[in-house]
Amino acid sequence: MSDSKESPAPQAAGKAVTLDDLRQRIDAIDNELLNLISERAGCAQQVAEVKLAAGDVGEDGQVQFYRPEREAQVLRRIMANNPGPLKGEEMARLFREIMSACLALEQPIRLAYLGPEGTFTQQAALKHFGDSAVTKPMAAIDEVFREVEAGAVQYGVVPVENSTEGVINHTLDSFMGSQLKISGEVVLRIHHHLLVGPNTRREKISRIYSHAQSLAQCRKWLDAHFPHAERIAVSSNAEAARQVRTEWHSAAIAGDMAAKLYELEKVEEKIEDSPDNSTRFLIIGDSSVPASGDDKTSIVVAMRNQPGALHDLLAPFHRHQIDLTRVETRPSRSGAWNYVFFIDFRGHRDDPLITATLEELRQCAADVKVLGSYPVGVL
Numbered sequence: 001m002s003d004s005k006e007s008p009a010p011q012a013a014g015k016a017v018t019l020d021d022l023r024q025r026i027d028a029i030d031n032e033l034l035n036l037i038s039e040r041a042g043c044a045q046q047v048a049e050v051k052l053a054a055g056d057v058g059e060d061g062q063v064q065f066y067r068p069e070r071e072a073q074v075l076r077r078i079m080a081n082n083p084g085p086l087k088g089e090e091m092a093r094l095f096r097e098i099m100s101a102c103l104a105l106e107q108p109i110r111l112a113y114l115g116p117e118g119t120f121t122q123q124a125a126l127k128h129f130g131d132s133a134v135t136k137p138m139a140a141i142d143e144v145f146r147e148v149e150a151g152a153v154q155y156g157v158v159p160v161e162n163s164t165e166g167v168i169n170h171t172l173d174s175f176m177g178s179q180l181k182i183s184g185e186v187v188l189r190i191h192h193h194l195l196v197g198p199n200t201r202r203e204k205i206s207r208i209y210s211h212a213q214s215l216a217q218c219r220k221w222l223d224a225h226f227p228h229a230e231r232i233a234v235s236s237n238a239e240a241a242r243q244v245r246t247e248w249h250s251a252a253i254a255g256d257m258a259a260k261l262y263e264l265e266k267v268e269e270k271i272e273d274s275p276d277n278s279t280r281f282l283i284i285g286d287s288s289v290p291a292s293g294d295d296k297t298s299i300v301v302a303m304r305n306q307p308g309a310l311h312d313l314l315a316p317f318h319r320h321q322i323d324l325t326r327v328e329t330r331p332s333r334s335g336a337w338n339y340v341f342f343i344d345f346r347g348h349r350d351d352p353l354i355t356a357t358l359e360e361l362r363q364c365a366a367d368v369k370v371l372g373s374y375p376v377g378v379l
């Protein structure tokens with residue numbers, strides 16, 4: 001780094017730096033940034049040509065412009081090298097947008113997400129892919145799966161678990177009947193607000209709409225502040241927000257995106273009972289992702305219904321000291337009282353240690369399906 005970049009603003013001896021001096025310096029830096037970002041975008045255009053010439057196609061037969069493992073590596077490097085004063089996450093968010101715009105030059109990425117517009121899932125999709133992604137809201141989780149399977153979009157984004165309310169069964173069940181793979185994860189801090197339309201006063205609120213999970217995540221706050229208001233569960237927080245725009249005696253519990261989209265007023269902010277309330281979302285697509293250096297793998301295992309089955313299932317992970325991050329049980333669709341296990345663990349399916357573990361697991365399980373290996377969420 002050159003001296004001029006590290007030193008504070010230029011300053012004549014004994015003379016305090018002025019606002020004009022600083023603005024001139026900012027203008028000069030912006031011009032440099034402009035040229036550098038343009039140069040980077042030019043490189044991305046060349047990358048696209050190289051990929052096309054090499055016929056770099058994935059399992060879906062399409063050229064792989066979007067490379068999740070490379071994006072994770074770029075963002076991790078930015079965070080590791082960030083000199084401050086901006087926080088690493090803030091810096092990575094800026095680079096997230098630069099990469100998103102660069103990818104759009106190669107080929108705009110198309111996504112389906114659990115809608116309607118304004119849901120936390122849309123927020124998660126934009127956090128993961130950046131604002132240049134073209135997003136399409138779907139009415140239900142299985143519709144997101146179908147849209148990707150039909151090839152109408154390249155990727156889908158669905159919620160899978162919440163830190164307070166637990167797993168989203170619809171998502172796990174949808175994997176059982178699908179060939180789609182997981183290509184990424186994104187964790188979003190969930191902040192709920194109490195929102196009203198332009199003509200609603202706080203003391204007039206007699207009904208509160210939200211998704212059942214959000215009502216549950218704000219249960220204590222509602223008991224304390226609106227014990228007599230009727231709580232009405234609707235299909236999504238965004239739908240709740242849409243509904244209360246014209247109902248003067250109602251409020252909605254929803255997030256920032258829905259508040260902005262429907263121009264609602266915040267009566268109270270961050271009303272979730274647990275301050276670290278977060279939701280994990282999965283990115284689903286057709287192609288496998290190569291190792292990024294810090295990865296997770298998700299599998300579904302059907303066990304034979306016999307004594308000691310759970311012990312047999314976990315033993316290979318224990319033997320190889322693999323870090324399990326989640327184990328979930330769901331009834332199998334293939335018969336009453338049969339169960340399948342959804343397991344997440346650290347490591348990539350191409351690591352020899354993971355390959356060996358999966359091999360041992362196959363010896364004792366009725367079926368093992370790898371849903372995907374993907375970079376651990378960076379942002």
Ligand SMILES: O=C(O)C(=O)C[C@]1(C(=O)O)C=C[C@@H](O)C=C1
Nearest residue numbers: 047065066067070071099102103
């Ligand atoms: O490295 C690549 O393969 C690129 O296409 C470049 C780039 C980038 O802008 O850095 C853009 C899109 C990909 O998803 C990953 C990275």
